Amino acid sequence: MTEEDSFTNDETGDVVRRERFSSGPAREFLSSLDADERIFTADIAVDRAHVIMLAEQEILEVDTAGEILSALTDIETAGHQNLPAGEDVHAAIETAVINRVGDEGGRMHTARSRNDEVATCIRYRLREDLLAVLQSLLDAREVLLSEAAEHVETIMPGYTHLQPAQPVTVGFWLASYENALARDTERILDAYDRVNQSPLGAAAFAGTTFDIDRGRTAELLGFEGVIENAMDASTTRDMLVESVNSVATLGLTCSSVAEDGIIFSNRGFIELNDDYASTSSIMPQKKNPDTLELVRAAAGEVIGCYTGLATTLKGLPRAYNRDLQRATTYMWDAVDAAQDAVDVTAGAISTATWNTSKLQSAAGEGFSTATGVADLLAQNGIPFRIAHEIVATAAEPVEEADETETAVELLDEAGEEVFGEAVTNRVEIQQLLKALDPTANVAARDSRGGPAPEELTRAIADAKNRLDEDRNALDNRKTAVKKASKQLTAEVDNYV
Numbered sequence: 031m032t033e034e035d036s037f038t039n040d041e042t043g044d045v046v047r048r049e050r051f052s053s054g055p056a057r058e059f060l061s062s063l064d065a066d067e068r069i070f071t072a073d074i075a076v077d078r079a080h081v082i083m084l085a086e087q088e089i090l091e092v093d094t095a096g097e098i099l100s101a102l103t104d105i106e107t108a109g110h111q112n113l114p115a116g117e118d119v120h121a122a123i124e125t126a127v128i129n130r131v132g133d134e135g136g137r138m139h140t141a142r143s144r145n146d147e148v149a150t151c152i153r154y155r156l157r158e159d160l161l162a163v164l165q166s167l168l169d170a171r172e173v174l175l176s177e178a179a180e181h182v183e184t185i186m187p188g189y190t191h192l193q194p195a196q197p198v199t200v201g202f203w204l205a206s207y208e209n210a211l212a213r214d215t216e217r218i219l220d221a222y223d224r225v226n227q228s229p230l231g232a233a234a235f236a237g238t239t240f241d242i243d244r245g246r247t248a249e250l251l252g253f254e255g256v257i258e259n260a261m262d263a264s265t266t267r268d269m270l271v272e273s274v275n276s277v278a279t280l281g282l283t284c285s286s287v288a289e290d291g292i293i294f295s296n297r298g299f300i301e302l303n304d305d306y307a308s309t310s311s312i313m314p315q316k317k318n319p320d321t322l323e324l325v326r327a328a329a330g331e332v333i334g335c336y337t338g339l340a341t342t343l344k345g346l347p348r349a350y351n352r353d354l355q356r357a358t359t360y361m362w363d364a365v366d367a368a369q370d371a372v373d374v375t376a377g378a379i380s381t382a383t384w385n386t387s388k389l390q391s392a393a394g395e396g397f398s399t400a401t402g403v404a405d406l407l408a409q410n411g412i413p414f415r416i417a418h419e420i421v422a423t424a425a426e427p428v429e430e431a432d433e434t435e436t437a438v439e440l441l442d443e444a445g446e447e448v449f450g451e452a453v454t455n456r457v458e459i460q461q462l463l464k465a466l467d468p469t470a471n472v473a474a475r476d477s478r479g480g481p482a483p484e485e486l487t488r489a490i491a492d493a494k495n496r497l498d499e500d501r502n503a504l505d506n507r508k509t510a511v512k513k514a515s516k517q518l519t520a521e522v523d524n525y526v
Contacts, residue, residue, distance in 0.1 A: 062355050066119030068362055070110040072154040073119050074102055075518065076147060076230065077127075079250035081138050082521050083243055090137055096525040098138045101130040103526065118355075120144050120151075141240035142233055145264040145350045149229040152358055154251060156273060157511065159365040160222045163277060164215065164504050166369050170376035171211050171497050177379060178204035179490050182483045185468050186299065186389040187398060194396030197468035200384055201490070202481035203290070208493055210283045215500050217276040222507065225273060228253035229263035235349035236260055250521065252514025265349040267339075270361045274339050277368035278332045284371040285329035288322035291378060295319045298388050303381035306374070321374050328371040335364035393468035402471040406461060 066073075081098050084090035105113070105126045114129065116122030121144070127135040181200035188198040228251060231237075231244035237260040244256045257263035294300040306321045339360040342353055400421045407417035464470045476482035479489065 062118045063113070063116055063122055065359055067110045069148075069151040069155045070113075070119055070123075071106065072151040072158075073123055073147070074106045075154060075251060075515075076150050076247075077102055077123065077138060078518060078522055079247045080142060080147075080230065082250060082518075082525070083246045084137075084140060085525065086246065087241055087243055089140060089240055089242070092525065094131075094134050094137060097131045098127055098135055099522050100526045101127045101135060103522070104130060118144070118148070120147050141238045141242050142231065143235075143264070145234050146229050146232040146260075149232075149264055149266075150251070152361075153225050153227070153229070153253070153269065156225050156269070156361060156365075157222065157252075159362070159369075160218055160225065160273060161504065161508055161511070163280070163365055163369045163372070164218055164222070166372040166376075167211055167215050167218070167280070168497065168501055168504060170372050171208050171215070171493075171500075173376045173380045174204045174208040174211070175490055175493055175497065177201075178208065178486070181384065182486045182490070184384060184386055184389065185393045185472060187392045187395060192293075194392075194398040196398050196401055197393040197472050198481045199472060199483070199486065200389065201483075201486055204379070205486065205490055205493065207283065207287050210286075211280075212493070212496055212500070214276070214280040214283055217279060218273075219500070219503060219507075221269070221272045221276045223254070225269045226252075226254045226507075227257050228255070229257050232257070232260035232263035235264045250514060250518045252511045254510075261349050267343055267354060267357055270339060270357060271336075271343065274332070274336045274361055274364045277364050278329075278336045281329035281332040281368050281371055284368075284375045285326045287375050287379070288325035288371075291322045291382075292319050292326075295322075297392070299385055299392070301383045301385065302378055303383075306378040306381060319378075321378055325371045325375055328367045331367045332364045332371075335360040335367070339364075390468070394466070399466045399468060399471045402465040402474060403462065405474075406465045 078099060081090065081095050081102075085092050085095035102123075105123060110119070113119065113122040114125045116125055124136065124139060127138060129135075178201040181204065182202075184200040185197055186200050186203065187194050188196045188203075228244065228248035230247045230251070231242050248254075248256050257266075291300060291302070295302060302317070302319055302322070304317075306319075307317050308320045309316050309318065339357055342357045342360070346353055404414065404417045404421045407420060408414040412420070465474070472481050473483065476485045478485065480486075
């Protein structure tokens with residue numbers, strides 16, 4: 031019997047003929063073998079755990095289990111590229127086992143379906159990918175906090191609507207993005223814990239008549255638990271939706287960092303390291319922030335993956351449908367793009383040079399200290415809304431002023447003209463001068479979460495503590511996976 035005209039019965043494991051479905055023009059369209067390379071090692075692990083469980087439950091002879099496990103080791107060593115033709119990686123591996131062991135090799139598929147098998151493989155591999163993304167995330171947060179600590183007093187302009195708004199610091203800007211990445215970390219950790227549940231043993235969607243131990247295979251594969259309902263276990267892909275959504279949000283965070291970096295580069299506030307920039311093919315003076323532009327594009331790619339995934343899953347009937355075969359690739363593309371975006375963003379920021387003199391000069395542009403002046407008036411007895419109107423009235427001519435003293439004089443004149451002596455009787459010129467100075471303006475905003483150097487230093491220390499907690503959380507999950515992998519290897523060695 032050739033591999034083209036054979037298949038394995040889901041329940042008995044017997045190899046039987048199925049010539050009707052062995053060939054035809056749609057075979058290549060149906061096949062996912064090439065795309066399944068991503069889950070090749072995951073499938074080997076799932077096969078091993080299942081075979082060991084079958085032997086322990088006395089459903090499979092120990093000697094047969096040993097032969098199958100030995101064959102799986104050979105197949106893993108040979109690699110995905112040496113698998114025989116098949117509809118998918120699961121069928122190809124089974125065929126390869128039968129080719130080595132004989133018909134008895136088909137017993138490895140006893141008490142399972144490709145439905146629960148592929149669902150388990152996806153979770154097994156996705157778990158690995160999410161851990162890698164989390165590692166990149168934590169490393170990026172460390173970079174941002176380290177840079178922020180170096181720049182707690184580096185004054186820079188802050189913008190809303192891309193208009194000069196209030197002076198802040200480079201450290202404040204960096205810490206704001208670390209805060210966002212911390213939330214991205216929480217989301218992915220939460221998604222990971224829901225991914226880390228085993229569907230194996232659910233069979234096609236309605237369980238099996240064999241006396242299997244689903245908890246044992248979950249343990250051998252390092253899953254934290256079992257998805258109880260067999261129909262839900264084999265069918266659901268909500269863990270893909272949640273995971274893609276969480277990395278899409280991460281992509282948006284990186285895109286925002288990149289956009290700021292591109293604007294700052296345009297203004298001369300920041301110079302990217304040559305490793306993260308390129309030049310023009312015709313204009314030798316150009317230095318382009320190409321990597322950051324690609325980070326922006328990566329966010330679009332991940333959003334596209336989410337849209338494609340959600341559209342594929344929308345309205346599918348219970349239980350398994352072949353559409354799910356196409357759904358998985360969106361996940362792999364999304365995690366790859368998101369991790370690349372994080373790594374490049376962190377690298378670009380950590381190696382960039384800030385032009386402190388230009389930042390300082392631009393910090394007061396557009397009368398950006400106006401809010402500090404309004405606050406000063408309000409602190410000296412003038413209702414804030416009135417103070418706001420006074421400063422707003424003065425803002426237009428002040429925007430054209432070159433000297434701080436001129437700005438003070440204009441404020442003084444506007445105050446007297448609009449509100450009589452309310453301003454000049456309450457606020458001294460020296461107080462106004464201080465409020466108009468960007469450095470003093472930043473230092474005055476020392477409320478919780480503000481940019482004042484002392485407050486920012488405190489916030490960075492707290493953020494570092496949260497980062498340490500998240501590192502511990504990641505390490506615990508990695509350790510659990512490694513422990514299970516060692517246990518599975520040891521169990522295989524007992525049979526082989």
